[in-house]
Amino acid sequence: MMFQRLFLVHFFLLLSLTTATAKRLNTIPRLSPIGPRVWRDQPDKTTLGEFDGEDFETFFYNQTLDHFNYRPESYDKFPQRYLINSKYWGGANVSAPILVFLGAEEPIDEDLAAVGFLVDNAVQFNSLLVFIEHRYYGKSIPFGSREEALKDASKLGYFNSAQAIADYAAIIIHIKETLRAQYSPVIVIGGSYGGMLASWFRLKYPHIALGALASSAPILYFDDITPQDGYYSIVTKDFREASETCYQTIKTSWSEIDELASKPDGLSMLSKKFKTCNPLTDASELKDHLDTMYASAAQYNRPPTYPVNEVCKGIDGGGFGDDTLSRIFGGLVAYNGNLSCYVNAHTDPSETTVGWQWQKCSEMAIPIGVGNNSMFPPDPFDLKDYIEHCKSLYGVPTRPHWVTTYYGGHSIKLILQRFASNIIFSNGLRDPYSSGGVLENISDTVVAVKTVNGSHCLDILFAEENDPAWLVTQRKIEIKIIKEWINKYYADLTMF
Structure with missing residues (x-):
């Protein structure tokens, strides 16, 4: 059992070192009926x-x-x-x-x-x-x-x-x-x-x-049967229907994160504001975490908790300050509950993390990208980068047309x-x-x-x-x- 765990950790580290060229491969919530178990104040x-x-x-x-x-x-x-x-x-x-x-x-x-x-x-x-x-x-x-x-x-x-x-x-x-x-x-x-x-x-x-x-x-x-921005268009629609001010706050937050990160000690300030578990080494760590949180909240926006509404309550409530980034942190707390730290916590990779990565790289190549009309920064899907990323992991290219x-x-x-x-x-x-x-x-x-x-x-x-x-x-x-x-x-x- 210990050997298996060490093997998975080693494998996960390999994946983590090669994510820069294929962000969409890693931030899209996996295909699962169940979804994340993050609610601290609700029975599972x-x-x-x-x-x-x-x-x-x-x-x-x-x-x-x-x-x-x-x-x-x-x-x-x-x-x-x-x-x-x-x-x-x-x-x-x-x-x-x-x-x-x-x-x-x-x-x-x-x-x-x-x-x-x-x-x-x-x-x-x-x-x-x-x-x-x-x-x-x-x-x-x-x-x-x-x-x-x-x-x-x-x-x-x-x-x-x-x-x-x-x-x-x-x-x-x-x-x-x-x-x-x-x-x-x-x-x-x-x-x-x-x-x-x-x-x-x-x-x-x-x-x-x-x-x-x-x-x-x-x-x-x-x-490409479905428009590549279909997924994130619905995420955006879900949040906008929940709260226009929440949607606008999220939309403007990305540039503010980048602006603060570009300043001397900016990453340190972001780490402190968002109570990260480890100091941020790049603004993308925080942005990817928030991207995944919003997408997961929308994908699993189900009763009785309705996480999109909860995130927006946290953002609109201003409980941690009225500035944009403080409001975004409020949404992070609303989604996760009161924790000692947020973002980039060390977690052991699950067998699903490893297994689904292979499946996405071999045949389950779902071309999800972000268009211009969403609350997220534009990030079009790049098939060439996707294939090269997967080839660097496994030595074999993706078969995007096989399905x-x-x-x-x-x-x-x-x-x-x-x-x-x-x-x-x-x-x-x-x-x-x-x-x-x-x-x-x-x-x-x-x-x-x-x-x-x-x-x-x-x-x-x-x-x-x-x-x-x-x-x-x-x-x-x-x-x-x-x-x-x-x-x-x-x-x-x-x-x-």
């Missing part, structure tokens, strides 16, 4: 709800390393973790449904504690619940150890979305064979990157999954109308990643369910008693659609 949402881990039994499947080659090393195996809850299942005899959550860029334990759509609806579906962990995360590690699996690009080369959904296909087939549930319909569910996986799974493996719920899945944020080549994306309406069915794309329009989501119905069975006030993956988290009416309605619509898929499937079974 992931500890609430109806989750009971005792109802889940853990299994390990002897997974194939490489599903797409026949070289001897392709047949190597690794243990892949999945969990099953059969408490509410109606059984194979009545072909009761199977709801499968497709894990993404984190250990499956985190999803189990936060993603409640399956558990919340297990009774009315009489469904078997399955959570599958993504390869290279949690306990699903090839090559015997994490340090070996992350050693170099030759080992990381098996770490991609196509291998991941092939893993899921193998495990689902294994479960159905083991339980003799050949005719039980399968619905796959995922959020964010996992939502992309769910939609892609339905497209690639329609014979295995009857349908897919893809929550906050920005499948169109590749290959649209393999899964589609261009002319999405025409393609999905011709070849797809039974997919729900759900989005909250306050989520910056919704700018890359499917927001219009494609056909009668490829549908978009969106809410004006919704945030990232809110619909698949545990339901709470005080959830707003629009969120309750969104979930009811999704459940109704899935029930229609399943009922039609049962009707079709009687015809064969």
Whole structure:
């Protein structure tokens, strides 16, 4: 364990030394249903709800390393973790449904504690619940150890979305064979990157999954299908709608940070004003931290805390002074709570930090930039710099066009109308990643369910008693659609 930790620290330091040429690669919040846990005065949402881990039994499947080659090393195996809850299942005899959550860029334990759509609806579906962990995360590690699996690009080369959904296909087939549930319909569910996986799974493996719920899945944020400034345009809109004065303060703060940093002892003054954990060596440390805070607040702007509103209250309140930078510090405190220090605190890198960095550098090249009409300084996405940065990390260049080549994306309406069915794309329009989501119905069975006030993956988290009416309605619509898929499937079974 200690060796693994030291390996991750060493790897993270390597990444940190090469970030200057690709800032956008590092400041964009990762694709995750859960979001940061920063609220000091609020109970952690992931500890609430109806989750009971005792109802889940853990299994390990002897997974194939490489599903797409026949070289001897392709047949190597690794243990892949999945969990099953059969408490509410109606059984194979009545072909009761199977709801499968497709894990993404984190250990499956985190999803189990936060993603409640399956558990919340297990009774009315009489469904078997399955959570599958993504390869290279949690306990699903090839090559015997994490340090070996992350050693170099030759080992990381098996770490991609196509291998991941092939893993899921193998495990689902294994479960159905083991339980003799050949005719039980399968619905796959995922959020964010996992939502992309769910939609892609339905497209690639329609014979295995009857349908897919893809929550906050920005499948169109590749290959310049979506305007590059879409993400930060929505972040800006969220803050401006919350408070015009807050928006204006943030917009003017960047130049004031630069101005102060350029003065003798300016970085020292900034370090003191923002109570940084270590002295600032460059103004970009502070600006990147604030950039990430505002983006995260917007992406996860959900009840009951609504972090965008809280940040703006801190900025507008002037509790630390009336000047611009004091107000910005007030927003920092409002978001994080009262801490001994803020900004550039030492944190050990998580396996997600390391793993998602590889995924972004290999195939998940989402070209997010900042345009001229936002509260952030313009920072256009530079594909050449992005590729060179990733090549300096791993020795192999990014494949920025592979996602649209393999899964589609261009002319999405025409393609999905011709070849797809039974997919729900759900989005909250306050989520910056919704700018890359499917927001219009494609056909009668490829549908978009969106809410004006919704945030990232809110619909698949545990339901709470005080959830707003629009969120309750969104979930009811999704459940109704899935029930229609399943009922039609049962009707079709009687015809064969």
